[in-house]
Amino acid sequence: xxxxKGISKGIGFGKIFILEKRDRKIQKKNVENTxxxxxxxxxxxxxxxxxxEEIIQQSSIKEKEIMNAYLMILKDPTLIIETENLIKNxxxxxxxxxxxxxxxxxxxxxxxxxxxxxxxxxxxxxxxxKIIDKIFGEDNFxxxxxxxxTILVAKELTTSETAKLDFENVSGIITEIGGVNSHTAIMAxxxxxxFVTEIHNIFEVFNNGQYVGLNGKTGEIYIxxxxxxxxxxxxxxxxxxxxxxxxxEYKDKDTKTKDGFKVELVANIGIPSDIxxxxxxxxxxxxxxxxxxxxxxxxxxxxxxQQFLAYKEVAEKMQGKPVIIRTLDVGGDKEIKYxxxxxxxxxxxxxxxxxxxxxxxxxxxxxxxxxxxASAYGNISIMxxxxxxxxxxxxxxxxVEECKKELEEKNIKFKEDIKLGIMIxxxxxxxxxxxxxxxxxxxxxxxxxxxxxxxxxERGNEKIANLYSQYHPAVIKLIKMAIDxxxxxxxxxxxxxxxxxxxxxxxxxxxxGLDEFSMNSNKILQTRKLIGNLDKKQCEKLIEKVENLESSxxxxxxxxxxxx
Amino acid sequence: MKxxxxxxxxESGLHARPASEIAKIASKYQSTINLIVNGKTIxxxxxxxxxxxxxxxxxxxxxxxxxxxxxxxLLELETAFENNFGE
Numbered sequence: 001x002x003x004x005k006g007i008s009k010g011i012g013f014g015k016i017f018i019l020e021k022r023d024r025k026i027q028k029k030n031v032e033n034t035x036x037x038x039x040x041x042x043x044x045x046x047x048x049x050x051x052x053e054e055i056i057q058q059s060s061i062k063e064k065e066i067m068n069a070y071l072m073i074l075k076d077p078t079l080i081i082e083t084e085n086l087i088k089n090x091x092x093x094x095x096x097x098x099x100x101x102x103x104x105x106x107x108x109x110x111x112x113x114x115x116x117x118x119x120x121x122x123x124x125x126x127x128x129x130k131i132i133d134k135i136f137g138e139d140n141f142x143x144x145x146x147x148x149x150t151i152l153v154a155k156e157l158t159t160s161e162t163a164k165l166d167f168e169n170v171s172g173i174i175t176e177i178g179g180v181n182s183h184t185a186i187m188a189x190x191x192x193x194x195f196v197t198e199i200h201n202i203f204e205v206f207n208n209g210q211y212v213g214l215n216g217k218t219g220e221i222y223i224x225x226x227x228x229x230x231x232x233x234x235x236x237x238x239x240x241x242x243x244x245x246x247x248x249e250y251k252d253k254d255t256k257t258k259d260g261f262k263v264e265l266v267a268n269i270g271i272p273s274d275i276x277x278x279x280x281x282x283x284x285x286x287x288x289x290x291x292x293x294x295x296x297x298x299x300x301x302x303x304x305x306q307q308f309l310a311y312k313e314v315a316e317k318m319q320g321k322p323v324i325i326r327t328l329d330v331g332g333d334k335e336i337k338y339x340x341x342x343x344x345x346x347x348x349x350x351x352x353x354x355x356x357x358x359x360x361x362x363x364x365x366x367x368x369x370x371x372x373x374a375s376a377y378g379n380i381s382i383m384x385x386x387x388x389x390x391x392x393x394x395x396x397x398x399x400v401e402e403c404k405k406e407l408e409e410k411n412i413k414f415k416e417d418i419k420l421g422i423m424i425x426x427x428x429x430x431x432x433x434x435x436x437x438x439x440x441x442x443x444x445x446x447x448x449x450x451x452x453x454x455x456x457x458e459r460g461n462e463k464i465a466n467l468y469s470q471y472h473p474a475v476i477k478l479i480k481m482a483i484d485x486x487x488x489x490x491x492x493x494x495x496x497x498x499x500x501x502x503x504x505x506x507x508x509x510x511x512x513g514l515d516e517f518s519m520n521s522n523k524i525l526q527t528r529k530l531i532g533n534l535d536k537k538q539c540e541k542l543i544e545k546v547e548n549l550e551s552s553x554x555x556x557x558x559x560x561x562x563x564x
Numbered sequence: 565m566k567x568x569x570x571x572x573x574x575e576s577g578l579h580a581r582p583a584s585e586i587a588k589i590a591s592k593y594q595s596t597i598n599l600i601v602n603g604k605t606i607x608x609x610x611x612x613x614x615x616x617x618x619x620x621x622x623x624x625x626x627x628x629x630x631x632x633x634x635x636x637x638l639l640e641l642e643t644a645f646e647n648n649f650g651e
Contacts, residue, residue, distance in 0.1 A: 072584055078610035108616045117615065124612075300581070 001229075002205060006219035007180045008188035008195035011237035012172030013230075014149035016210040019157075020203060026132065029093040037087045040094040044134035048127070049074055055164075073120070074127055079105055095135045102128035146170060151214065153206045157184045167191045172214050174221065176202040188216075189522060190277055192244075196221055247525040251282045255517075255528045257510060261536040264516040265528055266322065268496055272310050275317045277521040285322035287444065287518025288383070288496035289314060291367065292330055300338050301363065307370035315378025322379045324444065324494075324518075325371050326423070327364070329353045329385040348449075348458065353386035358395055368403045375415035383444055387422040387429055393439055396420070423496075425449035430478040433485025443486045444518065447497025451475050470499045471552040471559070476508070480543070483512045494518055501527055504559040508546060511539030565630040566638045570645040571622055578619040582649040587611040589640050595631025597641070608641070 031037055052074065056067045073079070083101030086092045092100070102124055109121035143164045146152075149171045154161075156177040162184040173188055178197035188195040194216025199205055206212075206223070213225045213233045222229045255265040266287035267278040278286065294302040294310055315323050330336055331344075331352020344350040357364035371382055384396050400420060407414055424430050425446035433443065447470060452459050454475050457468040469475070479495075486493035494516030499505050501519035503526075509517070510531065517527060542562055549555050574582050590597045590608035597608040601623055607613045608627070619625065625645070629637045 069584070072587065072611050076587075076610050076612045078607060078613045105612055105616075109612075112616060112618055120612075120615065299579070 002199060002221045002223070004174070004196040004219040004221065005198040006194070006196050006215065006217045007178065007185045008173075008193055009217035010172075010192050010194035010240065011213070011215055011233050012151060012194040013213045013233070014151040014171040014211070015147070016153050016206045016208055016212060017146060017150045018203065018206060018208050019143075019152055019154040019161075026095050026099050027093075028096045030091045031087075031093050032091075034087050034091055037092070037094040037097070038084060040135050041083060041087065041098060041131075044094075044098075044131045045074065045080070047134050048130050051164075070123060070127070073123055079124070095132050098128060098131050098135065102131075151212055153202060155202060162187050167193065172196075172212075172216065174199055174202070174206070174212075174214065176200060186274075190280075247529060250525045250528045250532070253282075253528060253532075255284070255531055257531060257534045257536045257539075259536050261510065263510070263514065263531065264322070264494070265524060265531070266324075266494075266516060266518045267521040267524060268518050269314070269521075272313045272317075274521070275314055279317070281521035281524040283521055283524045285324075285379075286314065286318060287322075287324055287494055287516055289323060289325045291325055291328055295328060295330065295336055295339075298338075301366075304366045304370045304373075307367060308373045311371055311374035311380065312377045315374050315380050318378055320379050322381065324381045324383050324421070326383045326385055327354070327367055327371075328357055331356055348452065354384050354392050354396065355386065358392060361399065365399060365403055368400055369407065372400075372403055372407055372414040372418065373412060375418045376413040380415065381419040381421060381442070383421045383423060383442075385423045385446070386425065386449075387436070388426045389428070390432070390435060390439065393422060393436065397439070423449075424482040425453070425497075427454050427478055430482045430485075433482045434488055435485075437485050437489035437491050440491070442491050443482055443493040444516070445479055445482050445493070445495040445497065445499075447475075447479070447495060447499035450478060450497070454478060469552040470502065470505060471555040473546075473549060473551070473555060476546060476555065479509070480512050483514055486515075487513060492516065503527075503530055504556070504562075506530055507534055507539045507562050508542055508559065510534055510536055511541070511543045565628060566634045567626055567628045568638055568642050569624055569626050570642060571624055572619060572645070573622075573648045575621050577621055578614055578617070583614040584611050585644055585649045586614055586641065589644060590637070593629070593631070593633045593637040595629045595634045595637050597630075597637055598628045600626040600628060 049071065052067055052071050056071070079102060082104055083097050086097035086101050087094065106121045106124050109117045109124065143161060144166050146166045146169045148169050150169055151172040151174060152170055153174045156175055157173065170193060173184070173193060173195045175197045176199055178184060178195070185195055194214050196214055196216060196219045199221070210223055212221055212223050213230055214221045215233060215236060222233070225233065254262060256262040264284050266285040267281065267283035268288040268290070269275065269278060269286055270290045271293045291307070294307055311325060329352070331341065331347055331350060341351065368382070371380060374380055382400065384393065387393055397420060404414065404416070419441035421442035421444060422429070422436060422440050423446045424433065424443050427450070429436060430450065437443070448459060451468060451470055451472070455467055455469070455472055457464050459468060483493045492515040495509065495514055496518040500509070500517040501523040506517070506527065519527065545558055546555055549558060572578060586608055587610060599606040599608050599614070601617060601619055604617060606617050627638060627641050
């Protein structure tokens with residue numbers, strides 16, 4: 001058995017197909033008939049152009065931008081003329097001329113000492129390789145047509161490769177490099193395709209045609225599995241299928257407890273294309289739309305129009321269901337080039353999120369206006385991250401009013417009663433929740449940061465990871481203060497951190513009367529099922545028990561006990 | 565041939581977005597369109613050529629259009645420069 005990291009659950013069996021960038025030998029030849037070579041080159045260009053255009057049609061806004069830039073490079077006369085001249089004047093064969101012609105441009109780009117230009121140089125190399133593949137007529141691997149039950153093995157799968165994948169016939173993916181949040185992983189999860197990554201020296205581990213079974217949850221891979229191993233996997237597969245079938249019954253249902261307490265079950269998203277999964281999961285709205293994606297991976301500040309279009313797309317697709325857009329939440333630890341943020345020794349306690357926005361009012365207003373404009377197309381609310389003092393909330397509200405006025409003057413429509421809420425993720429705000437509730441429309445508890453700030457443990461630090469716990473009595477107390485504070489003033493309180501989908505915590509949260517649970521869309525159905533089996537009155541009793549406990553470990557025990 | 569001198573107002577120079585704007589506009593026209601900067605001739609229809617020229621803020625650029633539709637090509641490019649590519 002080989003063990004990697006499972007990043008898309010499911011069981012798969014099949015034959016290995018190794019997707020290896022083969023070493024092609026590009027030979028320099030002198031040809032008689034240059035017309036033929038020119039034709040080969042032109043056809044390869046056209047084919048590639050068509051493929052990219054197809055991908056563009058299916059992609060999200062961000063991907064579109066990337067692929068459009070790709071397309072422009074591909075159509076660029078400098079590249080084409082350079083290569084054509086090598087064929088015409090030197091009578092080179094098409095593949096060699098492409099290699100040489102493109103490399104000249106790459107060199108030109110590499111000479112300019114600029115990160116951005118060297119990235120473009122990589123794009124040109126990528127395009128060059130694809131064109132040469134096409135000229136060779138092998139297209140390296142035809143991802144669109146794979147034999148049935150293929151287990152794809154690759155060093156890394158790019159987004160464009162995944163976009164082309166023949167999902168019908170692929171029964172699993174194994175790679176050496178791949179992140180949980182990579183596009184490839186997200187698409188695999190959408191298609192319920194098992195995906196295992198972090199297999200080192202992958203080409204030495206697997207051979208073409210080998211029969212393997214894999215478990216995309218545990219990351220286990222069996223080469224030529226024994227009868228016993230195969231049965232083990234088949235049993236898990238059966239369980240997963242049964243579970244999925246059972247969960248399907250919870251589609252399009254209300255989310256309420258046995259005794260009729262109704263909550264809103266909504267999804268977190270990071271990019272507009274996540275919407276497909278949200279709709280599929282039958283989530284009742286978007287509880288957290290992270291707007292960072294617009295700002296990251298971009299060379300410059302997104303314009304008001306770009307932001308407006310992205311927000312509008314999501315609002316329209318949700319067809320009147322609530323969509324909560326969180327304003328820019330970045331800072332010291334997440335780098336955005338054009339913001340030129342200084343490196344800080346303590347980024348989590350530093351210049352970030354609302355602090356940064358209130359210091360860059362023009363930038364912030366662009367985002368607020370974009371959200372307001374989009375609010376004419378759906379049920380949008382604004383949510384402010386990292387609020388630690390009431391002044392920040394007041395300043396933000398003033399800016400929103402200013403933006404509304406600006407739009408009114410230009411006769412631009414927006415939702416006049418758009419709701420403005422805050423994230424409760426800093427202990428000071430949880431403690432003062434009652435006061436905040438008087439001045440805003442809703443809360444959403446961001447547990448990841450709330451825990452980190454309450455127990456003073458950095459999330460990513462492995463040495464102290466055991467101290468980071470959502471079951472810490474202080475964390476639970478703060479959550480309760482936030483919910484009670486909201487309810488005292490009659491506003492609604494949601495939660496968008498990971499705790500919202502933690503099955504042990506859900507009964508406690510239901511007991512506290514949390515109004516909205518926001519999570520990744522793949523957790524929606526199982527959470528709806530779980531809540532459907534709870535009894536609110538019993539959950540309320542749980543609060544008292546937990547409140548009397550002193551330690552995380554005692555609380556975990558008590559919460560586990562609840563289900564028995 | 566029609567020519568016109570303009571000054572680049574874009575502070576970050578002729579980077580990807582403005583470069584692609586120019587190439588997009590120039591490609592719509594039949595005319596041969598070149599940009600002359602510091603004595604170098606750049607094919608305005610090529611985003612790669614424009615970007616790799618590394619044209620800096622406040623450089624003087626001569627737009628040269630030559631062909632049937634040279635007049636309208638020049639006008640559209642000139643306007644794009646004047647509007648600083650909508651930035």
